[in-house]
Every structure is written in C-alpha cells, then in structure tokens.
Amino acid sequence: MPMHPVRKQRLMIVLFIVVFASLAIGLMAFALRENINLFYPPSKLVNGEAPEGVNIRAGGCVVPGSVERSKTDLAVRFAITDGNAALNVQYTGILPDLFSEGEAAVVNGQLQNGVFMAEQVLAKHDENYTPVEVAEAMADASAKTGTSHQASCAGMDLSGNKTY
Amino acid sequence: MAWQWFHRLGSPKWFYEKTNAWMPWLLSISLLIIVSGSIWALGFAPLDSKQGNSYRIMYLHVPASIVAMAAYYVMAIAGAIGLIWKMKLSYMVMKVAAPIGAVLTAMALFTGAVWGKPTWGTYWVWDARLTSVLILLFLYLGVIALQEAFREQEVADKASAILSLVGTVNIPIIYKSVDWWFTLHQPASIKMTSSSIAPEMLYPLLGMITGFYILFTWALLASTRSEILQREMKTKWVKQALLEKV
Numbered sequence: 005m006p007m008h009p010v011r012k013q014r015l016m017i018v019l020f021i022v023v024f025a026s027l028a029i030g031l032m033a034f035a036l037r038e039n040i041n042l043f044y045p046p047s048k049l050v051n052g053e054a055p056e057g058v059n060i061r062a063g064g065c066v067v068p069g070s071v072e073r074s075k076t077d078l079a080v081r082f083a084i085t086d087g088n089a090a091l092n093v094q095y096t097g098i099l100p101d102l103f104s105e106g107e108a109a110v111v112n113g114q115l116q117n118g119v120f121m122a123e124q125v126l127a128k129h130d131e132n133y134t135p136v137e138v139a140e141a142m143a144d145a146s147a148k149t150g151t152s153h154q155a156s157c158a159g160m161d162l163s164g165n166k167t168y
Numbered sequence: 169m170a171w172q173w174f175h176r177l178g179s180p181k182w183f184y185e186k187t188n189a190w191m192p193w194l195l196s197i198s199l200l201i202i203v204s205g206s207i208w209a210l211g212f213a214p215l216d217s218k219q220g221n222s223y224r225i226m227y228l229h230v231p232a233s234i235v236a237m238a239a240y241y242v243m244a245i246a247g248a249i250g251l252i253w254k255m256k257l258s259y260m261v262m263k264v265a266a267p268i269g270a271v272l273t274a275m276a277l278f279t280g281a282v283w284g285k286p287t288w289g290t291y292w293v294w295d296a297r298l299t300s301v302l303i304l305l306f307l308y309l310g311v312i313a314l315q316e317a318f319r320e321q322e323v324a325d326k327a328s329a330i331l332s333l334v335g336t337v338n339i340p341i342i343y344k345s346v347d348w349w350f351t352l353h354q355p356a357s358i359k360m361t362s363s364s365i366a367p368e369m370l371y372p373l374l375g376m377i378t379g380f381y382i383l384f385t386w387a388l389l390a391s392t393r394s395e396i397l398q399r400e401m402k403t404k405w406v407k408q409a410l411l412e413k414v
Contacts, residue, residue, distance in 0.1 A: 011252050041296075102219065131364050135214035
C-alpha cells in the first residue's frame with residue numbers, strides 16, 4: 005500500500021530539514037576546518053605556516069632519544085615529529101605521567117625563533133590497550149631480535165593527512 | 169494493510185499493555201549484566217601496560233558515550249515519525265529520550281574528565297571530540313527546554329522534533345571528529361571489523377555496552393509508560409488501569 009500523499013509530503017519536509025541542516029553545518033565545518041584542529045603538526049610550524057609570538061598548540065610524537073632533562077630544575081627539552089619534520093620544544097614544569105618517548109604529546113605555548121616555548125604539555129595516549137604481561141613479552145621478543153619496541157614513532161598517523 | 173501494524177504500534181493503550189510484562193525482565197537482565205560486567209572489568213581485567221588502572225574508567229565512559237549517541241537517533245527518528253504520521257506515542261518517546269540522553273552525555277563528559285586528568289594531564293581541552301559531545305548535551309537540554317516552553321503540547325512536540333532533526337548532523341561529527349581533525353582524544357578502538365583492545369579487556373567492555381543498551385531500553389520504555397499515563401489521564405482505560413493497580 006502506498007504512503008498517504010500528505011504524509012509523503014511531510015516526509016519530504018523532514019528529509020529537507022535533515023539534508024539542509026547537514027549541508028549548512030557541513031559547510032561551516034569546512035570553512036572552519038583549520039580552526040577546529042586542536043594543534044598544528046610540526047611540519048607546518050617548521051615551514052613557517054603558523055604565527056610566531058602568539059599562543060598556539062603543536063602536537064606530534066616525542067622523538068625517541070630527544071628528551072633532555074636539566075639536572076638542577078624542572079626544565080626539559082625534547083623534539084616532536086609528524087614524520088616529516090621535527091620541532092624542538094622547551095618546557096619547565098611537571099610532565100604528565102603518560103609522557104614518554106615514542107608517544108604523542110600536545111604542547112601549548114609560543115613559537116620563538118623556531119623553538120616552541122611550551123607552557124603546558126599534555127600526553128596524547130593512543131587507542132591500544134595491552135595487558136602488562138603481553139607488553140613485556142613483546143618488549144622481550146623485540147629485545148632479542150635487536151629491534152626496539154617502545155622507542156619508535158612508527159605508526160604515528162600525523163603525517164599531514166588531515167591538512168587539506 | 170501493510171501499514172496496519174504500524175498504526176497499532178501508535179496506540180498508547182496497546183503499547184502500555186504490551187510492554188507491561190517486559191519491564192521487570194529488561195531491568196533485571198540489564199542490572200545483572202552491568203553488575204557482573206563491572207566486577208569483571210574492575211576485578212579481573214588485566215592492568216594496561218601504559219595507563220595502569222586508570223584505563224578502567226573506559227568501562228563506564230565508552231558505554232555511556234555510545235548509548236548517549238544512539239539515544240539521540242532514537243529521539244530524532246521518533247520526532248520524525250511524530251511529524252510525518254502525527255503519532256502521539258512517537259512524540260512521547262521523543263520527549264522522554266531527551267532527559268535520558270542528557271544524563272548519559274553528562275556521564276560521558278564527567279567520566280571523560282576523570283580519565284583525562286591522570287592520562288592527558290588535563291580535565292578538559294576544546295578539541296573537536298570533546299566540544300561536539302558538549303554540543304550534544306546542549307541539544308538534549310534544548311529539547312527538554314522546548315518541551316517546557318509551550319503551553320500546548322502539540323506545539324512543543326513539533327518544535328522539539330525539528331530541533332532534534334537539525335541536531336542529527338552532530339552525531340556523525342562526534343563519531344568522525346577524531347579522524348577528521350587533530351584532537352587530543354584518541355581515535356576509536358572498536359571498529360566494525362577490528363579492535364585495538366586486548367580480548368581479555370574487550371569482553372567486559374562489550375558486556376557493559378550491552379548492559380547499558382538494555383538499561384537504556386528499560387529507562388526509555390518506563391518513562392514512555394509514565395508519559396502515556398500522564399497524557400492519557402482522562403481516558404477510560406487509564407483510569408481502569410490505575411484502579412487495577414490500587
């Protein structure tokens with residue numbers, strides 16, 4: 005049995021509302037796409053595509069072996085990368101527990117002469133959940149074969165696929 | 169004749185009588201699953217290699233978030249059916265879905281903040297995922313407010329349905345936000361075909377999600393039933409049904 009014509013018309017109105025609202029908000033999101041990103045990838049900062057001297061955020065994988073801590077205070081230096089370029093970061097303060105080499109971090113601060121002076125460092129954990137025993141077994145296995153499991157930025161999906 | 173079942177479904181009386189027997193079952197099964205899932209998740213699921221114990225908040229965070237989004241679709245589709253077929257029962261489902269969805273969204277935001285502090289180092293950032301979920305909460309609050317804003321129920325229902333429909337675009341935005349933009353929130357762990365959670369940690373999570381879905385179904389039906397009694401107060405069958413209970 006076909007639908008009643010009046011109901012069919014109302015169905016069309018409902019579909020119109022949904023499609024029109026989606027289109028409007030979709031265009032808005034497209035226009036604001038750069039501003040919706042929480043942070044800049046390091047390659048944009050290195051290429052000078054981000055403003056200097058204003059508060060911005062940068063995010064990437066902490067380059068293994070790049071973390072240098074001061075012996076006298078809480079100052080720390082490290083580099084973050086998106087696979088294309090590395091950005092040097094300076095920070096003084098307490099780092100979050102999950103901050104570590106080979107893991108992603110988001111830093112909040114200002115770019116000055118190519119160095120990022122961070123006021124806040126956030127750890128960005130990934131979507132993988134592994135029991136301690138399994139992780140240890142994997143680390144043991146990679147230690148035997150001579151490949152380091154932890155200290156790697158491989159698999160960081162930050163290589164600019166979200167920059168239009 | 170194809171539409172007959174559909175129109176029968178739209179009868180509040182039929183709905184009230186039909187769902188009567190389901191209610192205790194839905195509640196007891198969902199509580200059973202949630203209680204045993206919580207014991208499994210908190211007591212027996214292994215420690216995470218990076219996050220330690222703090223990852224366990226996901227056993228509340230993930231089900232609350234998923235069902236908060238599903239509840240929005242329930243609300244919007246019920247609103248659409250109400251608009252198209254002028255079905256009162258459908259509008260009632262739409263109305264009662266809003267506060268339930270709001271509670272679930274608030275719970276998702278709260279558990280997310282509690283999880284964010286020990287892992288990210290902050291309770292809140294204005295990234296695309298967190299902000300779009302906050303907008304979801306405001307949409308639910310908007311529907312609740314619209315329901316109270318009009319003297320005539322029919323006008324309130326129509327306005328709420330239109331707001332619900334406009335807001336549906338937010339659900340795919342929430343879902344895809346972590347893929348479309350750079351966010352602090354991590355991408356989805358559970359996908360259609362795969363998961364990046366170790367099986368012994370995943371099973372209690374799937375249990376909790378199922379439990380939350382059933383509990384949501386119970387809450388939705390229970391509040392629809394009380395909404396039916398309220399709106400149909402003056403009908404004969406409601407008076408009779410209430411007399412039988414006393």
